[in-house]
Amino acid sequence: MTDEELMKRLKSAVDHAAPDDLAGVLARCKTGQSNVIDITERPARTGKSRRRGRLVAACLAALLLAGGGGGVFYQQAYAVASVVSLDVNPSIELKVNRKEKVLSCTGLNTEAAAVLADMDGGRDLKGAKLDVAVNAIVGALVRNGYLDHLDSAILISVEDSDTARGARLQQELVASVDGVLQTASNTASVLSQSLAADRSLNARAQQNNISTGKAHLADRVAAMNGDLDFNALAALSVEELRDLLEIGAPAMPIGADAALQAVLDFAGLDGKAALRAEVDPELDEAVPYYEVELEIDGRELEYGVDAFTGQVIQGVKLPAAGHGPATSQAAAQPQEEQKAAAQPGGEVSREQAIDAALGHAGLTADQVYDLEAERDLDDGREEYEVSFKSGGYEYEYTIDAASGAILDHERDIDD
DSSP, rough: OHHHHHHEEEHHHHHHOOOOOOHOOOOOSSOOOOOOOOOOOOOOOOHHHHHHHHHHHHHHHHHTTTHHHHHHHHHHHSOOOOOEEEESSSSSEEEEEOOOEEEEEEEEEEHHHHTTTGGGGGGGGTBHHHHHHHHHHHHHHHHHHTTTTOOOEEEEEESSSSHHHHHHHHHHHHHHHHHHHHHHHOOOEEEEEOOOOHHHHHHHHTTTOOHHHHHHHHHHHHEEEEEEEOOHHTTTHHHHHHHHHHOOOOOOOHHHHHHHHHHHHTTTTSSSSSSSEEEEEESSSSSSSSEEEEEEETTTEEEETTOOOOOOEEEOOOOTTSSOOOOTTTTTOOOHHHHOOOOOSSSSSSSHHHHHHHHHHHGGGGOEEEEEEEEEETTTEEEEEEEEOOOTTTEEEEETTOOOOOOEEEEEEEE
């Protein structure tokens, strides 16, 4: 490139950076008068000064054509290099630059907005290091009860055009989040994935108010069963999607909200009577089901709902006002037969306690062996201790003899 061409490019760049707007500037002056200074022609330069001028011009042009130092700084400081998303049911998206500083933090659904409420909707995390921001979000998820269950899961997704950088960030974030969970004595599992940019997937994620990472997980489940609807899968939690992947996605589960409503209808409640309600998906069990726990009038009741049919397979019905003795429905017996089977001094019979335990485990009587059920008194409360074995596992249940509620249960490998 000749010096003349270089100077032309420099002049063009300067003209675009500072356009000729003398009339506009004068119009904004208070006096409204121009004060033009005539610049006389400079004397001819010597060869040495001419060479120095050309060198300066060449350097300026090179900076402008390459974006300049300012352009490089802008790219490193403000350009999005990676998109990191955290999903449980809340979906939260972080955009970060090359130096792994947070440019923005966005809650993609209403649950995420509640999690980020103490961080000014995520704006407080702007400028923070990525690992610090992620740890803060995970801590908020724990405080809000999203990772309380034994089988809870959090999904970490990294979208980056640089696959090596994306894989490194994925590993570092998994280790960081796992450390936070261990410090909080939390047993939730950490799932992770590294993604390439996908416009189609991004569009579907935006339509469902979820992250691209969760959309990718839902897409994997949909690929296992063509009858499953992507939009319906997008509404499920990460835990549900993970379990569906493990069991081969045989059908569409009813979802946690529908499971809770099935229990409220079954128990004769309108939902307002429940002081507390928790739903835990157990889709990877022999009979996939939702475990629903209610706290009503100081009593804790536990129910099981078939994950695909919505039928309540374990639990008790309550009288109209939620008072008085409860009647076990696990055995599905006529009322006269239930009364005949009831043990003296309690409302739940041994057979009903066994049915409640089997229903919760998703098993039938012909699928178990070494079945035992004993009535016991523990701290003044009548209970049934039910134990049995099936499929290489040993099950132990404690059933409230008065209400039929499952007070405790364990499943261990039969060794």
